[in-house]
Amino acid sequence: MAGFVLRRALLVLPSLFGLLIVTFLLIRMVPADPAAALAGDNATPAQVQAIREQMGLDQPLPAQFLRYLGDVARLDFGNSSYSSRPVALDIRERLPATLELTFAALLIATVLGVPLGVIAAVHHNRWPDFLLRVLSVAGIAMAAFWLAIMLQMLFAMRLGWLPLRGQLSVGLTAPDGPTGSVLLDSLIAGRLDIFTDALRHLVLPAVTLSLGGLATITRFTRAGVLETLQKDFVGYGRAVGVPRRRLVWIYVLRNSVVATVTQIGLLFGGLIAGAVVVESIYDWPGIGSYTVQAILTADSKVMLAVTLLIGLIYAVVNILTDMVHALIDPRLRDEG
Structure with missing residues (x-):
């Protein structure tokens, strides 16, 4: 397994490395001057030029990229023009909130998506299957910002069941801890009072972020189970009297989740990217809202x-997804 990893x-x-090159070039092509944004509206051309020289923006692109590679190797991303603090420090403080939101959304999507996909496959071309297929298409097509606003209006403003925004209520402070996650x-x-309050604040953002992933996992699980149900071992299991629930939820499901596991792995990264919109709407203090401010201020370092x-x-x-695949099917480990 070590060699496989x-x-x-x-x-x-x-x-x-390719991602770093492409992103560096694309950001440099944007018609915005980070030095001018950092200097402010009242800065003189001389002050802007001084900041450009300080940031190394007056050098050729290859020199700027080599300088940036050296900084990345030292985990030095410079200072943010928005917060005037080290970028690495800002990210380290905000990343736990984004990971907390992402893990919660992925947990909701997985815990609900896999059973719903199995139910849809077992009831193929019957009303549960049709209903779940319609809902999964709607979940993929629905815009996250619209759903967030609707959930806020219903559960926060009208019913008053859940908080409208933020990570904690006013007057509560997150305890210092080793993880940076408020819940943990x-x-x-x-x-427990802080844990309960943080959990209530997490519900709406996590549900909003999980919807697209829930629909995707349901569809892939359904397709995998439908394919496995056609295998010979399923007919043999029915013939020898294996209980239907055991046959479906253990043997069939285990042989159907390879594609689903792949999607779960891909969804994790996609959820982090999608958190930009959700965090902005719910005022969630993660890297998503931090990135929005960086875009508005042309903060290229961030x-x-x-x-x-x-x-x-x-x-x-x-890599973790490949490891899970290798555990599910050892043949992949031998081939890879």
């Missing part, structure tokens, strides 16, 4: 750092 990791490095650190500190981070997360998740 090492081979997958080596394949990731060229992808990350509040449990470690024994602050955009490059966040893009590289998301690419790295995609790479790590893909």
Whole structure:
């Protein structure tokens, strides 16, 4: 298994390097001057030029890229022109909130999507299947910002069941802890009041973010189970009297989840990217809202750092997905 993981990791490095080059060039092509944005509206041309020289923007692109590679190797992404703080520090403080939201959304999508996909396949071309197919198409087509606003209006403003926005209520402070996650650190500190409040704030953003992933997992699970139900071993199991639930939920499901596991891995990275919209609407203090501010202020250092981070997360998740595939089907480990 160690050799399998090492081979997958080596394949990731060229992808990350290519991502860094493409993103660096695209950001430099945007008609915005980070030095002017940092200097402010009242800055003189001389002040803007001084900032450009300080940031190295007056150098040729190859020199700028080599300088940036050296900074990335030292995990030095410079200072944000929006917050005037080190980008690495901002990301380290905000990443736990985004991961908390992403894991919650992925958990909702997986826990609901896999059983719904199995139910749709078992009741193929009957009303549960038709209903779930319609709902899955609607889930993929529905815009996240519209759903977020509708959920806020219903559950926060009209019913008053859940908070409208934010991560904690006014007057509560997240406890210091080793993870940076409000939920985990509040449990470690024994602050159930903070844990409950944070969980209530998490519900609406997580449900909003999970909808597209829930529809995707349902569709892929349904397709995988339908294919497996045609296998010979299923007919043999029925013939020898294996209980239907055991046959479907253990043997059929295990042989049907390879494509679903792949989608779960891909969805994790996609959810982090999709959190930009959701975090902005719910005022969630993660890297999504931080990225929006960076785009508005033409903060190229933040955009490059966040893009590289998301690419790295995609790479790590893909490696973990391949490991799960190898555990499910050892033949993949021998081939890979």
